[in-house]
Amino acid sequence: MKQQYKYNPETLSYEKVNVSFGRRLFRIVLVSAPSILLGLLLALVFTRRIDSPKEKELKVMVDKQERELKRLHKEMLLANEVLDVVEERDENLYRSVLYADEFPVEMRRMGTGGSDKYSYLKGMPSDSLLLLTSTSMDRLQRRLNAQSLSFRELLKLVKNKETMITCIPSIQPVRNTDLKKPISGYGWRIDPIYKTRQMHTGMDFTAPKGTEVYATGDGVVELVENKAWGYGKSIVINHGFGYKTRYAHLSAIGVSEGQKVKRGFLIGLIGSTGRSTGPHLHYEVVKNGKKVNPIAYYHSDLTPSQYEELLKSSNKSSKALD
Structure with a gap:
C-alpha cells in the first residue's frame, strides 16, 4: 500500500500518515468482500447444479430401481x-x-x-x-x-368324490309313477291344522298308503322314531359329507338304527302317522345342520321336463299336508 500524507496547516508542511494494522486489515477485507461473496455464490450455484460422478451414479441407480x-x-x-x-x-x-x-x-x-x-x-x-x-x-x-x-x-x-356322489341325496324318495297331486314344496305354506302361514321345511309327496319309500343316497340309519304326533313314524339317514335326510309319516318302517343302506333301498311305506292330514311322505334334506330345499336333489332320476313339472307342481300348492 502506498505511503499516504496529509497537510498540516500549522507547520505548513506535509506529514506522513501512520495507519494501524487493524485499520489496514479492515480496509483489505472491505475491498475484498465483494469478490469473496461473489466467489461463494458461484461455488454454491455450481455445486448444486453440477453433480459429482458419485451422485450421478446414485441418481441413475435410484431411477432404475423406481422403474x-x-x-x-x-x-x-x-x-x-x-x-x-x-x-x-x-x-x-x-x-x-x-x-x-x-x-x-x-x-x-x-x-x-x-x-x-x-x-x-x-x-x-x-x-x-x-x-x-x-x-x-x-x-x-x-x-x-x-x-x-x-x-x-x-x-x-x-x-372322496366317488364315495360322495353315491352318498349325496340325488333321487326322489317315491317313484314318479306312484305320485298323486298335490305336491307341497319347501317354503311358506298354510298350516292344514292351525290355518296359519308357517315355514314348511321339506317336500310332501302325495301317494296311496303303502307306497314304497326309498333311501335317496348311501348312508347309515341314524334314527328311527314312532311318535303319536309330529313326524309320526320316521327315519333319519346320515349320508356323511354333512348331509342327512328324513322320511316322515310312514305307515311301516323296514330298517333299524345303525343299518347301512344304499341309494334306492326300500326303507318304509307311505302312511299318515303323526301330525298329518292324509297319506303322504314328508321328505327333508339337511345340509350341515340346516334344512334346505329338497328340489335341488333329484337330478339323478328325473329328466329336465320331469324336473320342471315337479317344480311347477310344488310351487302351485299353497297348503302343506302336515
Whole structure:
C-alpha cells in the first residue's frame, strides 16, 4: 500500500500518515468482500447444479430401481386380476360341482401385520412407491395362501368324490309313477291344522298308503322314531359329507338304527302317522345342520321336463299336508 500524507496547516508542511494494522486489515477485507461473496455464490450455484460422478451414479441407480418397482407393481396387479378369475371359478364352479361350502371370506382376507409394519420404508428413496409395492405384494401373498388352502380342501373332496356322489341325496324318495297331486314344496305354506302361514321345511309327496319309500343316497340309519304326533313314524339317514335326510309319516318302517343302506333301498311305506292330514311322505334334506330345499336333489332320476313339472307342481300348492 502506498505511503499516504496529509497537510498540516500549522507547520505548513506535509506529514506522513501512520495507519494501524487493524485499520489496514479492515480496509483489505472491505475491498475484498465483494469478490469473496461473489466467489461463494458461484461455488454454491455450481455445486448444486453440477453433480459429482458419485451422485450421478446414485441418481441413475435410484431411477432404475423406481422403474423396476413400477414394473413389479404392474405385474402384481395383473396377477391379482388372474387370481380374481381363479377365485370366481373356485366358488361358482369347483365348489358347486363338489357340493362344497363357500370358502370363508375372512380366510381370504387374513391379516399380515400391524399399521407400523412398513414404517422402516419412510425416508427411503421412492418410499411411496415402495409402500405401494409392499402392500400389493402382501395382498397377493395373502390371497395365494388362502387359495392354496381352498384347493387343498377341494383336493380332498375330489379324492372322496366317488364315495360322495353315491352318498349325496340325488333321487326322489317315491317313484314318479306312484305320485298323486298335490305336491307341497319347501317354503311358506298354510298350516292344514292351525290355518296359519308357517315355514314348511321339506317336500310332501302325495301317494296311496303303502307306497314304497326309498333311501335317496348311501348312508347309515341314524334314527328311527314312532311318535303319536309330529313326524309320526320316521327315519333319519346320515349320508356323511354333512348331509342327512328324513322320511316322515310312514305307515311301516323296514330298517333299524345303525343299518347301512344304499341309494334306492326300500326303507318304509307311505302312511299318515303323526301330525298329518292324509297319506303322504314328508321328505327333508339337511345340509350341515340346516334344512334346505329338497328340489335341488333329484337330478339323478328325473329328466329336465320331469324336473320342471315337479317344480311347477310344488310351487302351485299353497297348503302343506302336515
